[in-house]
Amino acid sequence: MSRLIVLVLLVVLAVWLIRRALRASTRGRDAQAKPPGEIGELVRCARCGVHLPRAEAHLAGGLLYCGEEHARLGGGER
């Protein structure tokens, strides 16, 4: 019985990986209109706490920010 569950999980994982690979190959075209929830990992601005896609986050001092402004101001304080 548990072997069946493992099999189903493997199939789901395989389908997910294939869909991800297909999406990556057409990423250039889809970059303009990404549906919400398909944009990948969300990160939190260390300054104001807003959530945004990792691709749009600014990295400064090992922390992620929502924009250059907050990256310059830094996080944690306040």
Ligand SMILES: [Zn+2]
């Ligand atoms: Zn911010």
